[in-house]
Amino acid sequence: MHFPKKLYQKLTQRVTQNSLRTLGEKNSLVDFSSNDYLGFAKSEVIFNKTHQFLTNNKLKVNGATGSRLLSGNHELYIIVEKQLAKLHNTETALIFNSGYDANIGFFASLPQRGDIILYDELIHASIRDGIQLSNAKSFKFKHNNIKDLKEKLLRFAQDNKSEIYVVTESVFSMDGDSPDLATMSEVINKHDNVHLIVDEAHALGVFNLGLIQELQLENSVFARIVTFGKGLGCHGAAILGSRQLQQYLINFARSFIYTTGLSPHSLATIKIAYKELIINNSQELLLQNIQHFIKESNRLQLNFIKSNSAIHCCIFSGNKHVKNIALQLQQKGFDVKPILPPTVPAHQERLRFCLHSYNSKEEITNVLENLATFV
Ligand SMILES: Cc1ncc(COP(=O)(O)O)c(C=O)c1O
Structure with missing residues (x-):
């Protein structure tokens, strides 16, 4: 079977540069x-409680059977999203199949042509990929550098016709450090057309329910992304924000619409893992x-x-x-x-x-x- 030459060359380059990825064994x-x-x-406790919950509620099903917009919107979605919204002190939570899906869904669909995205230069690949799918213009600011962010805002925020989306992580995945979220949100909230989005993937469970809540900034952010594959040890993610944001994502986020929903088992695990986080x-x-x-x-x-x-x-x-x-x-x-x-x-x-x-x-x-x- 012919393997395209350009692809072969890219793989060879990785070997030469000592950066070829392979899948390791457990x-x-x-x-x-x-x-x-x-x-x-x-955690056996989470495993057993999840099993018990599904059995007690006669939820012996293996798959979602379709997109959430068609047959896949299992009743557990509604229960878990309500639980998340309450715990995270926000109007709504919308569950995605993964943090990757949540980020590409958000950034590909929210910022419109003529809008601006300002992103930390070390932002996660899933956000970069979402930005690439967007029609908005994007500019990076220096890592955790509020002065540079302010300068960029000064350049763009005067134009009231564009919305500006500023995105950062509360704990950076490959550095472990955090931005000064309190000052950042103060700077951003001086402008009506600037919106802060915070990816909490590596903060959830490490700093309770995330750094935004630790700092009581829930009402200062436009959206938070929480992912369940890290501190919560299971799978999936949610975008936390207003009812209008949820409605928009349900209608326009393609990574939400064009995919099979999570299995009831996955949803039950998220529900139990959150409960465990509170008591454990x-x-x-x-x-x-x-x-x-x-x-x-x-x-x-x-x-x-x-x-x-x-x-x-x-x-x-x-x-x-x-x-x-x-x-x-x-x-x-x-x-x-x-x-x-x-x-x-x-x-x-x-x-x-x-x-x-x-x-x-x-x-x-x-x-x-x-x-x-x-x-
Ligand atoms: C900051 C950040 N956001 C999003 C993701 C993606 O989350 P998930 O693994 O649930 O797709 C990751 C994980 O790699 C991450 O580190």
């Missing part, structure tokens, strides 16, 4: 790489581990990007270099992954440590002491 190393921050993905003490254990990691990396004088979240990154320039250190840590029993371009900018290749409630203090000290031998 391993038994100490987990410093998964997004299962609270251990919910492996995993979050406290995670926060203690984050503090321990920060203390130990300071003691060992390791140069990590400043972060209070569950994600901690240490830059080692060069694909070969960073892959080699990751491999040596893996050989010592720690699952630490190298992050390469295009996921991060060239020359900013890094080791990304994800912390969990179930890591022990000894594991954290050990992995950092091993890392210290390479720097």
Whole structure:
């Protein structure tokens, strides 16, 4: 079978640049790489309670059977969306099949021709892809830099005919740091035509129900994206916002419309995982581990990007270099992954440590002491 030459060349280039991706196997190393921050993905309690809920409610079905606009709008969608809206202190929640779907659905459909999107230069690929599908013009601002954002706003916000959508993450996925959301929302809310959108993928469950709620900024944001595949350990995502926003997305977000809905089992898992988040003490254990990691990396004088979240990154320039250190840590029993371009900018290749409630203090000290031998 003929494989197109241009595609072959692109793969060969990845090999030459030492950046060819392959699918790894499940391993038994100490987990410093998964997004299962609270251990919910492996929680038997959540698994059993979900099973019990579905059985008690006679919901023995395997699939949604269609798009939510046709046959797929299972009654559990309504129940879970109400639960989410209440918990997240917002008018509505609209569930998407994943955070990727939520972001491309939002950014491809909301900003119109003549509108402007201002995005943090390190924004997640799912938002970039949504922006690429949009008819609006887009400009990046410097990472977490409010001064640069202000300058961009000054340039664009005077034109009252355009709407401006500003997007950031409350915890950056490949850096672990956070913007000053309070100042950002203050700057943005000076203008009627500027709207703030915050992706809370890596904050939900780590900082309770997300940083926007921790900072009581619910009424200052146009939309929040929460995803369930990380702290909640399951699957799916929701866009939180006004009733009009929900109505708009139901009508125009193509990644919402042209896809089969989630299975009732997925919805029940989201429902139970949220309940567990409120009563479970995993979050406290995670926060203690984050503090321990920060203390130990300071003691060992390791140069990590400043972060209070569950994600901690240490830059080692060069694909070969960073892959080699990751491999040596893996050989010592720690699952630490190298992050390469295009996921991060060239020359900013890094080791990304994800912390969990179930890591022990000894594991954290050990992995950092091993890392210290390479720097
Ligand atoms: C910031 C951010 N937003 C969105 C997503 C996508 O979420 P999901 O994995 O649910 O598609 C991710 C995960 O990779 C992410 O890190």
